[in-house]
Amino acid sequence: MKHSAPRYFALIPAAGIGARMASGSPKQYLPIGAKPMLRHTLDAFLSSGLIAHTYVVVSARDEYIDAIVPPGAATVLRCGGASRMESVRNALRALEGELHEHDWVLVHDAARPGLNAALIDKLIATVGDHPVGGLLALPVVDTVKRSGANATSVSTVARDGLWLAQTPQMFRYKLLCDALAAATDASVITDDASAVEALGLSPKLVEGHPRNLKVTLPADIRIAEMYLAAP
Numbered sequence: 001m002k003h004s005a006p007r008y009f010a011l012i013p014a015a016g017i018g019a020r021m022a023s024g025s026p027k028q029y030l031p032i033g034a035k036p037m038l039r040h041t042l043d044a045f046l047s048s049g050l051i052a053h054t055y056v057v058v059s060a061r062d063e064y065i066d067a068i069v070p071p072g073a074a075t076v077l078r079c080g081g082a083s084r085m086e087s088v089r090n091a092l093r094a095l096e097g098e099l100h101e102h103d104w105v106l107v108h109d110a111a112r113p114g115l116n117a118a119l120i121d122k123l124i125a126t127v128g129d130h131p132v133g134g135l136l137a138l139p140v141v142d143t144v145k146r147s148g149a150n151a152t153s154v155s156t157v158a159r160d161g162l163w164l165a166q167t168p169q170m171f172r173y174k175l176l177c178d179a180l181a182a183a184t185d186a187s188v189i190t191d192d193a194s195a196v197e198a199l200g201l202s203p204k205l206v207e208g209h210p211r212n213l214k215v216t217l218p219a220d221i222r223i224a225e226m227y228l229a230a231p
């Protein structure tokens with residue numbers, strides 16, 4: 001059977017409220033250098049020659065997005081949910097009929113503005129036609145402690161084989177839909193790969209980069225600015 005060329009689509013969950021940032025507005029719109037965080041993230045996909053189209057999922061009440069996305073640069077889906085998992089699931093449902101079951105979907109946090117075309121292209125090239133899919137991640141380099149009562153360290157977790165998941169996390173459209181349809185607990189399914197793992201499948205780990213950090217706490221803003229200031 002003739003296989004058509006693979007198609008790659010980006011899906012950016014941007015419907016969070018940034019509670020841990022405590023900035024008074026959704027953190028994905030905070031300035032990082034000269035641009036809002038989400039614009040950096042969007043521009044990374046626009047600069048990759050491999051992404052056919054980008055979708056941004058925001059809350060139905062979002063008041064900022066229209067000033068961020070240039071006309072035609074991406075499609076805004078106003079179907080954000082109460083959790084990242086629900087936002088991604090709602091967006092995938094909204095794309096039914098638009099994406100084909102074998103299309104690749106790269107789900108990437110709006111809160112990771114340090115992504116660049118090189119990392120996107122590395123993920124796509126390394127995953128190739130892997131039967132499951134894959135994600136950017138970083139091997140753990142610090143010693144990992146498990147805490148007990150009163151913030152005490154009760155044990156050390158062997159770090160061999162431990163990775164910190166980043167995004168994009170890329171899966172074929174139907175597999176990701178099926179995985180998220182089966183997912184129930186947003187406190188356990190905190191990334192797309194965990195929903196796929198819950199089906200008994202093993203996505204490929206592809207080494208990412210510290211520049212692709214998730215901007216979560218106020219101190220992360222300066223780190224992101226440092227990486228985004230470099231050429």
Ligand SMILES: Nc1ccn([C@@H]2O[C@H](COP(=O)(O)OP(=O)(O)OP(=O)(O)O)[C@@H](O)[C@H]2O)c(=O)n1
Pocket residue numbers: 012013014015016017018019020021027028057080081082083084085087088109110111112214215216
């Ligand atoms: N209901 C939600 C929650 C999160 N996200 C998105 O998922 C990504 C990663 O989530 P996180 O860093 O936790 O963002 P927030 O949920 O906004 O942060 P917090 O948990 O501090 O509120 C972000 O781009 C965020 O906008 C989303 O689309 N829908």
Ligand SMILES: C[C@](O)(CO)[C@H](O)COP(=O)(O)O
Pocket residue numbers: 084109164165166167190191192214
């Ligand atoms: C998807 C993710 O960025 C992978 O590390 C992470 O799980 C998001 O967690 P958050 O609590 O929604 O920020």
